[in-house]
Amino acid sequence: GAGVSQSPSNKVTEKGKDVELRCDPISGHTALYWYRQSLGQGLEFLIYFQGNSAPDKSGLPSDRFSAERTGGSVSTLTIQRTQQEDSAVYLCASSRDRGITEAFFGQGTRLTVV
């Protein structure tokens, strides 16, 4: 596609439910990043993929968070047993190459846990 696409754009879920967030990167971009941004805060690094591999998962806040990427393209971020502190905007970005070329961001998924 023309840009990074994220879905859904908004998600309201009940505490304890699982949610799945989707990111469709720019075609041909090998690197894909997930960040979390709480209201008025900076970008918290969660995980990045090079192709289908995630060399570093240390940014994931807890074992309730997991992510995968298939076919070197679409990625999903899954949050199990959501908690209120998980409420934030989840941003996905992709770049042509890892860490050394510009990253293009999607519009984000605003997650609200009630």
Added chain:
Amino acid sequence: GQQVMQIPQYQHVQEGEDFTTYCNSSTTLSNIQWYKQRPGGHPVFLIQLVKSGEVKKQKRLTFQFGEAKKNSSLHITATQTTDVGTYFCAKGSGNTGKLIFGQGTTLQVKP
């Protein structure tokens, strides 16, 4: 360790005044990137600096990379209301693959 520290956190200026945000790292950076996030929007890439002492300009914006490649700055001359937003620096690594962002500097411009 892997952090980049950005100051100030907030800056309020009168339209027409200059603005500078600073990004500092305790370790040598292979490159530094700058992004702008408008209120309600997503970060948008502005520029990347790679060389020691590099200076790049984009209209009223001047980006510098320190000689030791441990710090960088973004200077805006004669701010306009369209400059409002949060400016982030980000350090990238071709080795680790991570792209780590500073906390950002939020700029408010009074017309």
